[in-house]
Amino acid sequence: MRVPPALLPFVFVFLWSTGFIGAKLGLPHADALTFLLIRYLLVIMLMTVLVLATRAPWPADWRHVWHIGFTGLLVHAVYLGGVFVAIKQGLPAGVTSLVVGMQPLLTACGAGFLLGENVVPRQWLGLALGFAGVGLVVAHKLADVPVFSMLLPAVVALLAITCGTLYQKRFCPHFDLRTGAVIQFTPTAIVTAVVAWRTETMTVDWTAEFVFALAWLVLVLSVGAISLLNMLIRNGSAVNVASLFYLTPPSTAIIAWPVFGETLTGLALIGMILAVSGVYLARAQTR
Numbered sequence: 001m002r003v004p005p006a007l008l009p010f011v012f013v014f015l016w017s018t019g020f021i022g023a024k025l026g027l028p029h030a031d032a033l034t035f036l037l038i039r040y041l042l043v044i045m046l047m048t049v050l051v052l053a054t055r056a057p058w059p060a061d062w063r064h065v066w067h068i069g070f071t072g073l074l075v076h077a078v079y080l081g082g083v084f085v086a087i088k089q090g091l092p093a094g095v096t097s098l099v100v101g102m103q104p105l106l107t108a109c110g111a112g113f114l115l116g117e118n119v120v121p122r123q124w125l126g127l128a129l130g131f132a133g134v135g136l137v138v139a140h141k142l143a144d145v146p147v148f149s150m151l152l153p154a155v156v157a158l159l160a161i162t163c164g165t166l167y168q169k170r171f172c173p174h175f176d177l178r179t180g181a182v183i184q185f186t187p188t189a190i191v192t193a194v195v196a197w198r199t200e201t202m203t204v205d206w207t208a209e210f211v212f213a214l215a216w217l218v219l220v221l222s223v224g225a226i227s228l229l230n231m232l233i234r235n236g237s238a239v240n241v242a243s244l245f246y247l248t249p250p251s252t253a254i255i256a257w258p259v260f261g262e263t264l265t266g267l268a269l270i271g272m273i274l275a276v277s278g279v280y281l282a283r284a285q286t287r
Helices: 005-029 032-054 062-088 093-100 103-115 121-137 139-144 148-171 177-199 208-235 238-260 266-282
Strands: none
Touching: 005 032, 005 062, 005 208, 005 238, 032 062, 032 177, 032 208, 062 093, 062 148, 062 177, 062 208, 093 148, 093 238, 103 148, 121 266, 148 208, 177 208
16 A cells, blocks of 8 residues: 555654664663664665565665765664663663654754755744653653763764764765665674674573564664655755654654553643644745
């Protein structure tokens, strides 16, 4: 079934939000980077088979390969590594999503300088409303924020996803999603393997819960959501794409309600309305 283009951003938000759920399910059974390394290797195997079966085209210019690979390091190795390490160290998923939820504001600041995009006042208002909404969604969890050392990986993840989005939009917005995935995840797996080998035990408890979380993150996140993200970056402005990340914490909270029994407060519901309104304003096209 073909998804209407207008619905693709919302499909992306839902799929991206499930990443926090998958992380929470799988991390009790493996160290953060080891978990991610297995995920990356499976994605490389899967996408390589797809590339060979469909004879997907590789980039003709080695500089293009470099740009795609470097984007992968930022968006996958550093961003996902920071998020998973933060959650593994005890930072609540809601607080983690709040920290990385600052990405639209940082992206808007860099879009004008690096990409020449004109961020109009209506979009700035939307970005501010979206951030306020995200804050309300996770406000009840802020009292449990751990020490700075647990926040640091999330901050690094925030900077990585922001820089990765801007870099891809500037240097490599167009590439085949099949070969591009192999190019992005190969250096990501190498760097993650080195760091995991030096810092973790690399042991895994292969429970049914871990296998399910791993399969979900590989097929739904690394293949589905990342492909959608690349398509959205290709076809939209950096600010428009980044504003979608404001919907991740509310979406994650809704999914976590039936899965983990996490309740939604009145402030969280108000925050969701603000976040949705903010994204609507931020995604307004510049005229």
